Amino acid sequence: NDYGKLGRAGEAIAHSLVSSSAAGRVAYVEPFAPAPGEAQLGARNDRGLLVFSGCGTPPTGQHEVARGVVQVAELNNPVLLNFGVSEVNWWLHYEFAPVCSRTVLVAYDKLAEWDMMAPRKPVLEQVRAQLLASSDTVVGLSEGSIDDVPDASYVGHGVDRHWHDPAIDSLPEPADLAAIPRPRAVYVGALSMRFDVEAVRDLADSGLDVVLVGMAPHPALVELAERHPRIHLIGERPPEQAAAYLLHSDVGIVPHTDEPFTYSMEPHKAYNYAAAGLPTVTLNTAHAPALGPFLNATRDRKEFVDGVRTALAGGRLSPDQVAQARSLSWNRVAEAILRAA
Incomplete structure (x- = not known):
């Protein structure tokens, strides 16, 4: 509904x-x-x-x-x-x-x-x-x-439709993002459940600014953001607006808590991160096969922080890699479902 x-x-x-x-x-x-x-x-x-x-x-x-x-x-x-x-x-x-x-x-x-x-x-x-x-x-x-x-x-997942817009790469840097120092680690999505607050704290403690774009943050996360100068709660944005936050960040993160349920899913947001040119590091998620080397799936907080640092050192994805990520469309998934049916 x-x-x-x-x-x-x-x-x-x-x-x-x-x-x-x-x-x-x-x-x-x-x-x-x-x-x-x-x-x-x-x-x-x-x-x-x-x-x-x-x-x-x-x-x-x-x-x-x-x-x-x-x-x-x-x-x-x-x-x-x-x-x-x-x-x-x-x-x-x-x-x-x-x-x-x-x-x-x-x-x-x-x-x-x-x-x-x-x-x-x-x-x-x-x-x-x-x-x-x-x-x-x-x-x-x-x-x-x-x-x-x-x-x-x-059959996998696909990138959101706005990544197929030829003008997507010209989106300006959002005003509420511009004042946040780079490099920036960004997360876009729900902040209420299965979100590892301590992993974000560890990442910010390592000296990296963390940008969180999403809905319904857990009270512990709100409290942490109020106290930690490197954690920035932006609030919820529609997908087409959230794209600008990805384009003007440096690494995508998906820090989940360790639960069997989470491993049964695929990190859909990592597709959109790759479409924006971001290398992605996840914590306690399955790997998405189509994303290959664009995604590093880690299993503990130290490995997660180290993985983010390594991803930053490697830089953003190349134009060819971005084009490859954007080719992972929902049309492709729909066609695969029809073939299976």
Whole structure:
């Protein structure tokens, strides 16, 4: 229920399918949001993508929601791309599978391994098992999300669409960034969970200025930024604005806490870092195979700080490397999913 707000992979792939000659018409369906009263389902057109959003308790039994989406979107021989392994994904499968020619489970994590979900772990493990067994095809945006699924296909991630804009490299340095000394280590993304505050402290203590662009910082991080002159909390920026912060920094960082859940995902932001010309150093993440030498995945805080220092010494990516990173488009991922389906 957050279309257009978080830059989810499903949105990017849906828009890529809209522009694909192989996909025909595309509908993007959000889960129903809780609300009193009779269930309602609405649709809006966003750049050719029909986005369906519902509220209330959806009807069950006759697949009215799925049939309504297919009718309004004028879908012929529809294929279900079901993004995720949560309980709502089981409802989406139940609702849409009977009206679709094929079902494709698109995994990007193992939700049951997240510490926050510990009370619901047995349920989430069962849901994932049911989805894997019931879907015709399984693809993974990360290797860790499908490492126990022998017949699944890995497709990876893509860079955000604004990196294909020829004018992207002319973005000026943001005013609130200009006063921060270089070299700069930059992080763009959520700051509330799975973020290693101590790793950022260690990096700043080493003499490097750290720029954090993102939403909902953890209270411990806010307190640290208030006390440490080399840690700079910028606040949330839309993806197209965040690009300027990447272009005018020197190394990208992804400092996560050590959790099995994190290793089941792929660090999507590292694709955008590379598209901006930044070498990237991560802590406690899986490696993204397509990024190759652009990314150094470390396993402890000392290795992380040393890795950032080494990346800075090597400098920004070359023009050829930036072009290679920007070629890793969501269109490429969408085409891989269609081939697998």
